[in-house]
């Protein structure tokens with residue numbers, strides 16, 4: 400069993416209207432899942448450690464005692480306290496990585512096969528865990544954040560095209576249909592060459608992970624082998640992903656088209672066969688059916704893909720483009736003799752929960768109603784919509800109708816690979832819409848952040864697994880370490896965790912605190928006398944404000960350089 404204990408502040412989205420700021424917490428992650436969370440004051444580390452039987456890993460007794468002693472000598476500074484903390488850990492033989500992560504390994508009941516530790520993972524993956532009974536290895540990793548740092552849920556990119564990354568930044572003077580023909584299809588054709596695909600895809604996954612994307616919904620190309628390769632790279636690198644082999648059996652260049660409807664369906668089956676459990680929500684990397692858009696698919700192909708999806712339980716997810724550009728909308732309606740673009744997908748059984756619709760810029764109100772009724776989600780791609788002059792998506796209306804909305808970088812329609820930039824463009828677009836319409840509201844910080852995390856998870860059907868830090872969810876997280884000038888933190892804004900016990904008297908130190916898990920997320924500390932409780936509340940409010948400031952600065956000015964670590968399902972991937 401492996402356990403990680405994260406100590407420090409965190410920020411997460413608890414709904415599309417609410418961000419929770421937790422100034423200090425202890426999060427236990429076991430086998431990639433959040434086992435428990437305690438929101439507390441730093442001085443309560445010992446109490447929590449005792450209650451959960453993890454005290455020996457936290458090595459609190461010495462540290463806490465020293466901290467209390469230090470408190471009585473006001474002149475000692477934060478660095479000195481931190482040094483004492485590290486010293487006390489060194490005494491107990493704990494090891495510290497360069498990044499400050501502490502590793503503690505204890506072996507229990509190890510009577511046979513002592514040398515087998517490193518195979519634990521492999522063995523458990525291959526289902527041979529029984530062989531290991533009697534030599535369970537307990538590994539506990541303690542990750543204590545520095546004063547300025549905080550955790551944030553991993554970012555979710557609900558729409559991007561991995562093979563188009565080499566084109567990022569090109570073609571901004573073209574609009575969709577011409578852009579596809581002149582730049583995009585010629586680039587995607589190159590992925591029949593596996594070496595080329597490998598070179599690009601390795602870098603795509605590396606760079607997106609480094610920008611904090613822990614989950615990505617990728618379009619690949621029409622080629623089975625290179626699409627499978629992308630899935631393997633995601634699996635190996637530990638990025639949670641949906642991988643779509645594109646379906647295109649018409650209106651595509653002669654050198655980049657599938658020869659027939661049946662071969663398109665056949666190669667879709669072949670692609671899916673490479674995934675051991677294609678529809679299992681527990682798989683880290685999953686296939687997603689990808690009719691590119693109505694224009695490049697015949698009606699027979701759309702029907703065939705709907706049947707493939709329904710032949711799985713739960714049905715395989717679907718992603719496609721909808722209503723991005725006015726010429727595209729007109730052509731799609733004409734090809735299908737349909738009154739609306741959305742109706743095309745609906746009439747082919749493709750519109751439902753688990754369908755991700757990218758763009759949705761030019762929807763009529765009746766189309767929004769249909770999407771809401773069917774439970775499909777929308778990937779909002781503002782950078783791409785601006786770059787290809789597609790238009791402004793009316794996200795406020797989508798959200799107000801209860802439609803799940805996530806963010807899509809949509810490379811290379813969008814030129815920026817990071818979800819943070821997309822979030823900023825989403826804000827700009829919504830404000831520009833508000834300039835033009837009196838009384839129109841624009842997207843709040845809470846809504847924008849939710850789209851990048853919890854809302855994105857909902858669009859992908861993963862809201863019960865990821866998107867925020869809730870007990871039972873998988874631990875996909877970013878360790879934010881402010882480094883850029885925009886995130887410079889003045890002394891007065893430093894998080895105040897080192898002032899352990901400030902305002903406490905001896906009596907309150909000795910007191911046993913009882914935590915209650917309050918619904919509103921406030922630190923549920925009871926059993927302490929009035930003075931201390933009042934002080935604690937004050938501390939919490941003050942720290943929350945500082946954390947909020949820190950978080951918002953990161954959201955609007957931060958980038959890859961502010962990421963000190965990225966975890967997916969508890970595995971450190973950056």
Ligand SMILES: O=c1[nH]c(=O)c2nc[nH]c2[nH]1
Pocket residue numbers: 560575579583691692720723783809812
């Ligand atoms: O932004 C887009 N990128 C694409 O690759 C694409 N294909 C169809 N429609 C599309 N829109």
